[in-house]
Amino acid sequence: AQSVTxxxxxxxxxxxALVLLRCNYSSSVPPYLFWxxxxxxxxxxxxxxxxSAATLVKGINGFEAEFKKSETSFHLxxxxxxxxxxxxxxxxxxxxxGNTGKLIFGQGxxxxxxx
Amino acid sequence: EADIYQTxxxxxxxxxxxxxxxxxxxxxxxxxxxxxxxxxMELHLIHYSYGVNSTEKGDLSSESTVSRIRTEHxxxxxxxxxxxxxxxxxxxxxxxxxxxxxxxxxxxxxxx
Numbered sequence: 730a731q732s733v734t735x736x737x738x739x740x741x742x743x744x745x746a747l748v749l750l751r752c753n754y755s756s757s758v759p760p761y762l763f764w765x766x767x768x769x770x771x772x773x774x775x776x777x778x779x780x781s782a783a784t785l786v787k788g789i790n791g792f793e794a795e796f797k798k799s800e801t802s803f804h805l806x807x808x809x810x811x812x813x814x815x816x817x818x819x820x821x822x823x824x825x826x827g828n829t830g831k832l833i834f835g836q837g838x839x840x841x842x843x844x
Numbered sequence: 845e846a847d848i849y850q851t852x853x854x855x856x857x858x859x860x861x862x863x864x865x866x867x868x869x870x871x872x873x874x875x876x877x878x879x880x881x882x883x884x885m886e887l888h889l890i891h892y893s894y895g896v897n898s899t900e901k902g903d904l905s906s907e908s909t910v911s912r913i914r915t916e917h918x919x920x921x922x923x924x925x926x927x928x929x930x931x932x933x934x935x936x937x938x939x940x941x942x943x944x945x946x947x948x949x950x951x952x953x954x955x956x
Contacts (some may be wrong), residue, residue, distance in 0.1 A: 738884075761943045763943075763944055765947075770853075770949075770950075770952070771949055771950070772850075772934055772936075772947035772948050772949045772950050773887075773934065773936075773945075773947040774947070775944050775945070775946075778943060778944050780943055819886070819887070823943055830875050830938055830943065831877070831889055831892065831902075831903075832877075832889075832945060833903075834879075834886045834887045834888075835886060836885065836886045837884070837885070837886055839884075
């Protein structure tokens, strides 16, 4: 079975500071991994995805994530936070085998950006 | 730009009423999904579909039902709404050959 754990339900950073949102996964097969962002009262928007190519993945809005198999991690980073980055962030895992394409989501991390 | 649409965005309804949440996508995706999201919580898969006339229950038990008569349309129905159904419902779709979903904006349902 697959699962995702996001460490820290709330993260607060100052504008301009480094953003680090942590995600660890559990999967019996090589996983596909995703980060989504959700702004208030909206659906989810894909930030980036890892699908077994380069382990360092660059996404939209200056975010990137690194797949570390030895640590079973896929942490999301951004060098300099903007006020507009304040949102809910979800890490998700999917299995490349099988046909369902189901995503298993973590509990989410709320990012607060202080002026 | 291709997209996925959910209506209504917000719905407040009385206990016992029948409701249908609409989800339509213009991308020709075969796979579609319904997720339930309580405030501040993770998303739980309640239904999915591989294509026309295909529906499956998800990981979280739900009293809702779905249908898939046309590729672009994947409505979710609650025959008798209860306060415990109060939640946000998110619809998503994906093409067969790619990973990662496209999500709709969600329907926030309140049952009073």
